[in-house]
Amino acid sequence: MAVGIMIGVLALYVGVGLALVKVIKTEDDFYTMGGRGSTVLIVGTLAATYLSATTLLGIAGQSYTEGPLVISALGSFGAWVGTLLAVVYVGRKMKAYGCSTMPDFFDKRFNNKWVSVVAIIIMIVGLIGYGVIQFIGAGIVLSEVTGVDYRIIVIIFTIAMLVFTAVGGMYGIVVTDTMMFFTMLMISVVIAPILIGQAGFDQMKNLAETLPGYWSIAGTEDRHIGWSISQFLVWILFFTCIPALVSRIFPAKNDFVILKVAIIGIFFAPFMQITVFLAAAAVRVLDPNISDPDYAMVIGFLDYTPPAIAGIGLAALMASIMSTASTLFVLVGFALSRDLYERLFDKKLNTKESLGAARIGQIIVGIVVCIITIIRPSAIYWISIYAGSIFAVGWLPTIVASFEWRRMNSKAALASMILGVTAFVLVGEAIRFNWLPVPEGIDALMISLVISVGALIVAAFLTKPNEYELRYYDTMKSTSMAKITLNEFMKRPDGLAQIKRQYKQIYAIAIIMTIITIGVWGYLFFMLGFN
Amino acid sequence: MNIDVLILFFNATLVTIISCVVVIGILKKQYLPVIQEEENKQRNAQNNNRANETITNDPEQKEGVR
Numbered sequence: 001m002a003v004g005i006m007i008g009v010l011a012l013y014v015g016v017g018l019a020l021v022k023v024i025k026t027e028d029d030f031y032t033m034g035g036r037g038s039t040v041l042i043v044g045t046l047a048a049t050y051l052s053a054t055t056l057l058g059i060a061g062q063s064y065t066e067g068p069l070v071i072s073a074l075g076s077f078g079a080w081v082g083t084l085l086a087v088v089y090v091g092r093k094m095k096a097y098g099c100s101t102m103p104d105f106f107d108k109r110f111n112n113k114w115v116s117v118v119a120i121i122i123m124i125v126g127l128i129g130y131g132v133i134q135f136i137g138a139g140i141v142l143s144e145v146t147g148v149d150y151r152i153i154v155i156i157f158t159i160a161m162l163v164f165t166a167v168g169g170m171y172g173i174v175v176t177d178t179m180m181f182f183t184m185l186m187i188s189v190v191i192a193p194i195l196i197g198q199a200g201f202d203q204m205k206n207l208a209e210t211l212p213g214y215w216s217i218a219g220t221e222d223r224h225i226g227w228s229i230s231q232f233l234v235w236i237l238f239f240t241c242i243p244a245l246v247s248r249i250f251p252a253k254n255d256f257v258i259l260k261v262a263i264i265g266i267f268f269a270p271f272m273q274i275t276v277f278l279a280a281a282a283v284r285v286l287d288p289n290i291s292d293p294d295y296a297m298v299i300g301f302l303d304y305t306p307p308a309i310a311g312i313g314l315a316a317l318m319a320s321i322m323s324t325a326s327t328l329f330v331l332v333g334f335a336l337s338r339d340l341y342e343r344l345f346d347k348k349l350n351t352k353e354s355l356g357a358a359r360i361g362q363i364i365v366g367i368v369v370c371i372i373t374i375i376r377p378s379a380i381y382w383i384s385i386y387a388g389s390i391f392a393v394g395w396l397p398t399i400v401a402s403f404e405w406r407r408m409n410s411k412a413a414l415a416s417m418i419l420g421v422t423a424f425v426l427v428g429e430a431i432r433f434n435w436l437p438v439p440e441g442i443d444a445l446m447i448s449l450v451i452s453v454g455a456l457i458v459a460a461f462l463t464k465p466n467e468y469e470l471r472y473y474d475t476m477k478s479t480s481m482a483k484i485t486l487n488e489f490m491k492r493p494d495g496l497a498q499i500k501r502q503y504k505q506i507y508a509i510a511i512i513m514t515i516i517t518i519g520v521w522g523y524l525f526f527m528l529g530f531n
Numbered sequence: 532m533n534i535d536v537l538i539l540f541f542n543a544t545l546v547t548i549i550s551c552v553v554v555i556g557i558l559k560k561q562y563l564p565v566i567q568e569e570e571n572k573q574r575n576a577q578n579n580n581r582a583n584e585t586i587t588n589d590p591e592q593k594e595g596v597r
Contacts, residue, residue, distance in 0.1 A: 068539075073535060074538075077546065080543075080546040088557070215535060215536060216533075216535045259554045263554055266546055266547060267547045269546070270547075274539070274543060480561065483561075486565050496570070503562055503566065510551040514547060514548060521543045525536060525540040528533075529533045529537055531533065
């Protein structure tokens with residue numbers, strides 16, 4: 001029954017994805033859903049994207065083994081703050097500058113083919129690595145749970161994703177993501193409470209008696225605090241500029257939607273993650289002998305919830321994988337066709353050609369990813385290690401300097417991106433093979449970030465921005481989402497009244513969400529924080 | 532009291548509070564001055580209209596105007 005419900009829910013996503021092809025009429029519809037994203041849709045797609053197989057399988061497994069605080073107390077906190085920065089800083093600014101994709105920004109800011117090409121290659125490597133590794137893990141787990149052959153599961157995934165990426169573009173992604181978000185929310189509001197209720201808060205706290213360190217940041221492995229702090233920095237830097245999150249803001253209708261998303265969406269980041277990690281601790285009480293901890297949540301769904309709920313749990317797990325992976329594939333598809341092809345060969349495609357090229361790009365990415373996932377080469381793990389961090393060292397210094405520093409130019413961008421990524425790979429390998437002794441817990445990302453920032457500053461001081469770069473910087477400084485939104489609203493007959501209504505509404509949302517957050521986390525702290 | 536557990540839930544609360552503070556900061560800095568300016572403009576426009584109406588309704592003023 002559980003598997004039947006899961007398949008039914010997934011078929012619904014695919015059906016909706018197919019139905020959305022009718023609304024795609026222009027390039028804007030395909031890339032940014034024509035700027036029609038409401039608060040619900042943008043919150044949905046953002047939340048669905050940051051809950052991935054890594055959370056539900058990997059980190060949940062670690063919470064089961066080592067305790068729920070190891071990653072969540074600092075590492076996840078970095079991810080939540082990073083998500084906030086991705087929304088209100090990077091995403092909001094890039095949307096104001098009229099970017100449909102993140103590589104658009106590099107193109108507009110520097111008007112330099114090689115900066116764009118290097119930025120796009122970084123994005124393609126990073127996104128494929130990040131997407132494929134989740135896909136492999138989830139494929140293994142779900143093929144075991146459902147009994148369906150691993151290769152068939154992977155092929156079904158690929159076809160299902162291509163339906164709403166190649167057909168519906170960003171429109172399909174945003175709408176299906178929002179549906180998936182509500183399915184995933186079931187884990188936090190229904191399944192986690194069921195599991196925690198069965199285990200009991202007292203039994204969960206008592207795990208620390210048999211597993212010392214279970215309710216500590218160091219965990220049962222007694223990890224060094226430097227490691228936890230490093231995790232915090234890695235996630236905050238990575239999430240701030242990962243295209244999967246930043247590009248969620250581009251379809252937003254206006255700045256008021258972005259500001260509401262910044263409050264509501266950010267609340268859901270910890271809400272959807274901490275509840276999963278606590279549920280994993282509950283599963284530890286209920287079944288302490290799970291040999292592969294990555295299965296903790298799946299076993300929790302199947303063995304400790306009613307079959308219908310378990311089916312929805314499995315569908316939510318699949319949704320978390322599909323939403324994250326489809327987002328990554330659609331972005332790589334856009335990057336291959338729209339960004340790389342058009343820029344590298346200096347070709348300007350018309351609307352029809354551009355949509356066709358983007359779809360072909362997505363199908364190529366889908367096939368490549370499907371093949372890599374089926375082959376499961378060990379090298380893919382090498383890529384995955386660099387996948388997330390590559391954005392932090394390759395893109396972040398350039399993006400921040402581009403926003404804030406008038407002297408920033410294409411040579412500094414190239415130096416920072418190339419040296420940052422190269423240093424990350426070399427330092428990472430040197431640490432792995434013990435050629436480079438580093439204080440415990442320090443990540444290769446920290447060292448390479450210093451190199452990336454250093455290269456940017458030195459190159460910027462040794463060179464000068466050209467006239468175009470200076471002019472675009474000044475244009476950027478006179479552009480903001482607030483100005484665009486105010487102008488748009490003031491053209492309406494009752495514009496000022498509408499602005500004031502939105503202003504009050506956002507204030508009210510801020511107050512309500514603060515009360516909810518204090519209530520939810522205060523209650524859980526009361527139940528788990530006292531002996 | 533478990534300080535490590537406190538850190539987790541404090542951070543979870545903090546991130547929502549930070550996002551609220553950031554958003555309210557944006558509203559106050561980028562929207563409130565424009566709202567106040569537009570309200571002043573509307574108020575001045577209304578006052579001018581009222582003053583004009585008073586002038587046109589007052590017979591003595593009408594004479595004066597003539």
